Amino acid sequence: MGAGVYGAAVAASLARRGARVTVVDAGEPSRGTSGATFSWTNSCGKQPRAYHDLCVAGMAAHRRMGGDWYHEHGNLEWSDDREALRRKVDGVLDYGYEARWLDRAEVLDLEPDLDPNALPADGIAYFPREGWIEPTRMIGHLLSRGVDVVRGDAVVALERDDSVRAVRLASGRRLTADAVVNCAGPRAGEIADLAGLTLPMRNTLGVLVRTSPIAVAVSRVLHAPRVHLRPDEAGRVLLHSEAIDRAVSSGSAGVDRAAVDAVVDAGIALYPGLRDAAVESVRVGERPIPGDGLPVLGRVLALPGFHFAVSHSGATLSVHAGDLVAAEVLGEDHDAELSPFRFERL
Ligand SMILES: Cc1cc2nc3c(=O)[nH]c(=O)nc-3n(C[C@H](O)[C@H](O)[C@H](O)COP(=O)(O)OP(=O)(O)OC[C@H]3O[C@@H](n4cnc5c(N)ncnc54)[C@H](O)[C@@H]3O)c2cc1C
Incomplete structure (x- = not known):
């Protein structure tokens, strides 16, 4: 849910790992915050240490991906x-x-x-490994690899019992899903509400x-x-x-x-x-700033099948953090990296 840097990164990683993925956006990909960002890739003064390390890993992920939208x-x-x-x-x-x-x-x-x-x-001061990205070109690239994209159709309801079953869109369309990922950026709190969860945002x-x-x-x-x-x-x-x-x-x-x-x-x-x-x-x-300023990433204990990928500094973090979230959706254990950023702390 959401086709900014996070939705695109999570979707591309899921698709690469063999999942069938649909990205739903209320508007057009990259027209949310990811289209109005300074997009500086850095970990300059980020605290605590776990957040600093996540940002450094985010910078390394851009370097590894080697897209020509990345300028280091x-x-x-x-x-x-x-x-x-x-x-x-x-x-x-x-x-x-x-x-x-x-x-x-x-x-x-x-x-x-x-x-x-x-x-x-x-x-x-000079920080030689920092840089910036062109988010729109990166999003276009990530969504072009085996991902279905639904544009201009907002998620308006979530069907759940013990776990997530389906999302309903403004058009009336219903999409069944084994898992959903909340990548709605500044609107992530509203998507959480649809699932009966409270995500404080500031x-x-x-x-x-x-x-x-x-x-x-x-x-x-x-x-x-x-x-x-x-x-x-x-x-x-x-x-x-x-x-x-x-x-x-x-x-x-x-x-x-x-x-x-x-x-x-x-x-x-x-x-x-x-x-x-x-x-x-x-x-x-x-x-999009979660209540305590830190990212909210990964599964929700109370609602199997519902995952978060929400943070400020998404230009820096999304490729790496989105990959961790996608891997967790498909059952890999990344608790060591994700535990400081769990929804439950809020
Ligand atoms: C002025 C400014 C400067 C910044 N500078 C930096 C920086 O230097 N470095 C850095 O790393 N980060 C920076 N950021 C933060 C970074 O841009 C964001 O963290 C990142 O773009 C968030 O991406 P996202 O995918 O989570 O959200 P978005 O790009 O907003 O994408 C969310 C998408 O969800 C969609 N959506 C919302 N509700 C629904 C719904 N109900 N159904 C379906 N779709 C929905 C929206 O249409 C949108 O396309 C800056 C942000 C701003 C505003």
Whole structure:
């Protein structure tokens, strides 16, 4: 249920393992959160350790899959709060994660179109194994391998006795199933309700500003104090900031033009060449965040045949976590990896 990064990853893994799989989406694949995400692949400051390790495994799974939608060119980060950044870097180094400190000249070697005056002289953290994905292309690929896809038909009811028997769709169609997987992202709580389960969610909204194609060499993910940015498809640049998220969270239905201008200006302050780009789109995405912030993955003790694959950081996690969930659906034991993320803890 759901054709974002999680639904696609779970379905592809099930199909690869020989199952007959149908993915049902209320709308179109990749039009949910997975189509409005910064999609940075990382485990930078993720706590507790089990969550960090799951994200590292998620990054490794993208690397192994080797899709051309995966871009592992690193992440640069600097902060007004140097001490907090130092603590973060020390923490990930303790976990054996790759990170190192660069000075201005080293960063300009990597990103020559950055304005040198916008950079601190040193204290710039570099995480070389991080990157980003193009979720829509990844989802298209994953759904193209032996998976039936039902589009524009929402799951509206679940039939169950001791275990799950079937789902009913808005069109009236009924699909019988040995197992179902809740991959409904921000709507996962509503699907859980249909099964008589309570999944607390504390979703938040985030805003992404996409430029028109522009001949500026933005090659990496970059986190600066007033803007986060990365390359996007076909020469575009994707911009985000904590301030622009607050502009939408504060209640306005659309995104305040001044907030959009502020994030674009912060991007131009770093890469002056961006001044010739236009704003092509402003998208609001809803982060699917389970109540305690951690993923909810795998089987439900009280309802055999019902499984969860729901988390924030799904761009990083979905290929790996979705594979674990799929393997468990088919009877493999992955309790060691999944036990910190069980539904029952909530
Ligand atoms: C602004 C922003 C920035 C982010 N940045 C990052 C990042 O840098 N790195 C990272 O790893 N993650 C990031 N995330 C989180 C990541 O994008 C999500 O975790 C991920 O996309 C969730 O994928 P999903 O498949 O669970 O949900 P979705 O992509 O939302 O897919 C769920 C699907 O379920 C369908 N659905 C809902 N209800 C029903 C129903 N009743 N019946 C049938 N179908 C239904 C929807 O139509 C939708 O297509 C970010 C998210 C946002 C919003």
